[in-house]
Amino acid sequence: MSEVRELSFSAAIQEALAQAMEADERVFLMGEDIGVYGGAFQVTGDLVHRFGEDRVRDTPIAELGGAGIAVGAAVAGARPVYEFQFSDFALLASEQIINQAAKMRFMLGGKVSVPVVFRMPCGSGTGAAAQHSQSLEAMFGHVPGLKVVEASTPEDAKGLLLAAIEDPDPVLVFEHKLLYKVKGHVPAEMYRTPIGKAVVRRPGKDATVVALGIMVSKSLEAAEILAGEGIDIEVIDLRSIRPIDTATIFESVKKTTRLACVYEGVKTLGIGAEISALVAESEAFDYLDAPILRLGGAESPIPYSPILEKAAVPQTDGIVAALRDLVKGRT
């Protein structure tokens, strides 16, 4: 019997980092202000005191250099976990992530693997404005050679991070900043949430929602409201953007005959476009009884105004209305 306790999302991540470092001396952390300061969002906390400055390394404000060191260390046999203060800054390091880490295994004939993990605090809702609020999962998910995951619960935050650290390939772990304080059950032992496997959070029969990160809880809220109207929504937590678990999605769509994709990233050319196309190309197409619906971020940088910031990404009310129309055949 494993012990089950309530932990916050950020405490679950910290526990995963600590357990990984205890279990495997190759694991070490890098990032700006992750040491004494405890991390921009206090995720690493006091790990520097437990594991020392060699394994919890503060880096200069130079993401390209930091990421390059992490990639190099991974190639050399270490298991680095590099934290970006904001995933927006990973764009500075995209040379290392996209051109180096993602490609080395392929360009060196499979003789090298790059077991690096990049932690990517993402998303809007904190009033941090356009350059600190993006959801770039689809942008990085576009790159073969990378794996991209995002948890919606503390349990998966720990399990996905442990799986990412043990994975032989570079993994980007997106963490929605508004989820850090959310609490949930987290088993105490080391466990892995498989990368590439979605999970049905709520079974339903009238429509399938494929959601990611914080949109999972908003979709679940919407589903509860609609349940009061006799509308039964199935909510799938995608968890893994690359690779995508098509089997779970197809199976659900074949059952419910309707599909909506809910994600915070910009709607256009986003995760919803990919899932829609995958379904349209698959055997599940013949089961669709309504057009596929995408609810994504607005065609805009995330605004600073709190009202506009809220309006720029899907919210529960909008999800409720859209799903109601979808199920009632008004789309």
Added chain:
Amino acid sequence: MAVEVILPKVDMDMSTGTISVWHVKDGDTVKKGQALFDIETDKAAMEIESPGEGIIRIGNAPVKAIIPIGTVVAMIYAAGEEAKAFSGAAAPAAPVSAPVAAPVPANAEVAPSSSSGGVRATPLARRLARQQGISLAAVAGSGPRGRIVSADLANAKAAKSATAPTPLAIGMDGDAVRALYTPGSYSITPLDGMRRTIAQRLVQSKQTVPHFYLTATCVIDQLLAVRERLNGHAPKLADKTPAWKLSVNDFVIKALALALQRVSAANVTFTDEGILQHTVSDVGVAVSVDGGLFTPVIRAAETKSLSQISMEMKALAAKARARKLQPADYQGGTTAVSNLGMFGVEQFNAIINPPHATILAVGAGIEGFVPVNKLPVLKTQMKVTLSCDHRAVDGAVGAELLAAFKTLIEDPALMLV
């Protein structure tokens, strides 16, 4: 982006429609909301507005042809777009002017579907139709722009199986009938939506509703006197016309509505799952129009004054003649009045108009000698015949209803209480 103009679904149980007239020409510039064409449904005509702005291409505009709803009948191209000629709509099933037309399909289900894939359906609906051998062209879509969804197939199937044991052939085979006559000795008028509906509904009614008939003779001298007095008291409007001119039929509507309240067992509709007991008396009134008839409904007629009923009837009749009745004007009803008295008809039996349970056929008021205390007295008598749906209304209930009606119509003062 080019906007498709589709034949919309404007009535609940509509699967096909007919464009009676186009208000625009091929190549015209149209505004959003501008009237494009009149659609003639099974029951009424309705103006359809433009869904977009730009140059409209109609092509061989299908007029008077039966078209499945959802068919694209025109395209509207915005400024800067190439306004391509349009040829997608279904070809007319039968040209109206031709002296001998091609045989008109016996029912809407065999109407040709648009060759350009005019049927909109979800992938699921298409797959199910394929598996079950259902032609999508015969299915009315309930989704946006007439899109067929899986539920529509289930409904179509249910409708089909419900009618399957007794297929409704509403007419004889056109070829066989024409062979009986010398070519050139006749012309053919294709069935329009209204004629087709009248044929289908009345065949259905006569074949499935077990009718029985009850006739009574009503003495209407008091009614005529009251009517004269009330009309004499009608105040004059600004244009010097009287505010109301009550007809005998207005009294009949009111009396029937009140009789249904007294004999509520007759204010019903028969359905497979049970008898609908209605609380108000919605009385349909047959209105003759060019080429057919409509039955608009006076709602809750028992609550309305004679002048109200009279004015409402005039408005509905005018709308019916202009073919502008909306579904809300004619749907439902629990009984109907059909009056042929003005043609001098003494007595006739009417066919029930489902979902009604009864219909009252009203004859002319005719003077005749009636024995009163063994002496002949001249009275005006009006024969009325009540047709009843025996599934819902038994003989005794029908007789009670007719007796209540007779009491009220013979002594109109009773309608005041």
